[in-house]
Amino acid sequence: xxxxxxxxxxxxxxxxxxxxxxxxxxxxxxxxxxxxxxxxxxxxxxxxxxxxxxxxxxxxxxxxxxxxxxxxxxxxxxxxxxxxxxxxxxxxxxxxxxxxxxxxxxxxxxxxxxxxxxxxxxxxxxxxxxxxxxxxxxxxxxxxxxxxxxxxxxxxxxxxxxxxxxxxxxxxxxxxxxxxxxxxxxxxxxxxxxxxxxxxxxxxxxxxxxxxxxxxxxxxxxxxxxxxxxxxxxxxxxxxxxxxxxxxxxxxxxxxxxxxxxxxxxxxxxxxxxxxxxxxxxxxxxxxxxxxxxxxxxxxx
Numbered sequence: 001x002x003x004x005x006x007x008x009x010x011x012x013x014x015x016x017x018x019x020x021x022x023x024x025x026x027x028x029x030x031x032x033x034x035x036x037x038x039x040x041x042x043x044x045x046x047x048x049x050x051x052x053x054x055x056x057x058x059x060x061x062x063x064x065x066x067x068x069x070x071x072x073x074x075x076x077x078x079x080x081x082x083x084x085x086x087x088x089x090x091x092x093x094x095x096x097x098x099x100x101x102x103x104x105x106x107x108x109x110x111x112x113x114x115x116x117x118x119x120x121x122x123x124x125x126x127x128x129x130x131x132x133x134x135x136x137x138x139x140x141x142x143x144x145x146x147x148x149x150x151x152x153x154x155x156x157x158x159x160x161x162x163x164x165x166x167x168x169x170x171x172x173x174x175x176x177x178x179x180x181x182x183x184x185x186x187x188x189x190x191x192x193x194x195x196x197x198x199x200x201x202x203x204x205x206x207x208x209x210x211x212x213x214x215x216x217x218x219x220x221x222x223x224x225x226x227x228x229x230x231x232x233x234x235x236x237x238x239x240x241x242x243x244x245x246x247x248x249x250x251x252x253x254x255x256x257x258x259x260x261x262x263x264x265x266x267x268x269x270x271x272x273x274x275x276x277x278x279x280x281x282x283x284x285x286x287x288x289x290x291x292x293x294x295x296x297x298x299x300x301x
Contacts, residue, residue: 001193003030008046008125008193010034011085016045019195020209029192033208035200036100036164038251043087043098044125046193051078056132058183061086063098063166065119072181074132086125094171100197101167102250121162123195130185137180163199163254201255 001008001022009016019032044061053075060070069090073081088095203209 001030001032003028003191003193005050006046006048006127006191006193008044010123010195010197011043011045012037012040017042018209020203028189029194031194031196033196033198033203035203035209036197037199038100038102038164041087041097041099041169043085044123044195045083045085046125046127047083048073049078049082053077053082055129055186055188056183058128058130058185059084059086060126060128062119062122062124062126063089064122065117066166068098072132072183074181088172089168090174091171093174095174096171097169099167099169100164103163103165120165121196121198123166123197125193125195126190127192128183128185128190129188130183133182133184134179135182137177163202163251164197199251199254201251205255205259 001019003024009019011017017034019034022030022032024030044059046059048057053073056075057073058070059073061068066089068088069086071084071086073084076082088097198206198208200209204211
């Protein structure tokens with residue numbers, strides 16, 4: 001996505017995820033959807049495209065409403081320290097990689113009224129500008145606790161319909177620095193990039209991401225005509241059911257259930273518009289008798 005002189009992406013395996021349904025909600029905020037894959041680590045990357053940066057910049061990253069830390073870029077010119085990449089939750093003396101995880105669902109009705117963070121299912125980046133200063137950094141006393149809004153159980157009928165949340169990898173020691181850079185913010189408005197995420201099958205079922213076309217199927221698998229007609233998301237390989245991970249099956253099932261619900265709604269609306277057809281009946285009682293009783297029929301020519 002791009003906003004002003006900044007661009008931002010979500011990277012998985014070093015490549016930017018494809019973005020769907022990009023919306024500029026205001027001059028300082030843009031949103032989109034990306035496809036999440038359970039167990040995959042990711043990073044947030046942003047770049048300033050100004051030829052000359054007079055002020056320093058700071059990017060703050062939040063996942064599911066949880067603040068993970070920030071990264072600063074000094075003033076300079078294009079091509080020199082103009083890009084920042086953030087990939088870990090910073091927790092005092094350690095860091096933990098960011099990754100996509102599955103939300104734990106339950107049928108426990110006591111969870112129905114549980115408060116859910118409004119930003120669950122979102123990765124946000126907020127960028128501000130200001131003056132860079134250097135100051136002493138006290139040694140951290142320890143690690144701060146990590147509360148992940150989606151990692152505790154949610155009810156399966158929760159209004160916040162989502163499949164994945166952001167989880168964290170194992171702790172890694174963080175190098176201690178005696179000094180740190182700090183940004184004193186100026187009067188320029190902040191800008192925000194918001195990446196909303198769901199599994200690709202769910203995005204396809206909801207019409208956010210395009211479904212595979214016939215050319216995509218030519219790589220090694222074909223769907224039946226009935227499946228193509230209703231637009232059911234298809235697997236992207238020839239693996240057997242034993243080779244597919246349970247988490248991947250759950251994503252596909254979720255997408256198919258959403259599609260089935262939509263088709264039933266369409267079917268219901270169509271049935272209301274159809275009028276019953278009138279069938280013309282024939283009065284058998286008025287049929288003319290062809291032959292009289294006892295009549296002899298000459299069949300000779």
